[in-house]
Amino acid sequence: GALVYQYPRRTICKSGTSMRMECQAVGFQATSVAWYRQSPQKTFELIALSTVNSAIKYEQNFTQEKFPISHPNLSFSSMTVLNAYLEDRGLYLCGARDDRGNTGQLYFGEGSKLTVL
């Protein structure tokens, strides 16, 4: 079956430092990977959508300078939170799309929880 693994599950970092998180798709080709953030007590907000061989599209309020994303192949993506501050804390979720079907179903990992001190 299709699975998505995220690493690390939890990170605590000091304010102003950076944190890199990884997303691994297993059992399918992740031609597109979407990164979301769930701030405390909030819903999931799309940060950016990365499609292999295409430019990464960032949503309003999110920039490449702050959240650089790498999507080098069909099974792996990473995102870094640069200069993390309190407002960056939350659960970062990776969703990868199975390209074999046409359902548009995104498979999500368990998330990487970021705590900023």
Added chain:
Amino acid sequence: GEQVEQRPPHLSVREGDSAIIICTYTDSATAYFSWYKQEAGAGLQLLMSVLSNVDRKEEQGLTVLLNKKDKRLSLNLTAAHPGDSAVYFCAVGTGGYKVVFGSGTRLLVSP
């Protein structure tokens, strides 16, 4: 762009009762619909997905209804038990790569 509203934000039911959560969306091109469960401190667990050509789907005590005319999606937990206590999210997409989530419903099932 797509707007999704989810209600209620909080729902308390007794064990054995039904719990119904509703999402409304705005884009008539929306093609797929999902419900997720998030337990405390955890990520998202996919409960059920339906495509736009499905009006009703039932699995393991869960019923998803899709009313395309009213642009309304519902999740019905029949005979809820305390283990169902969690936050539930609907998520909809147009068949492209962007998914929009509802605001979440915190469900509490008391014994």
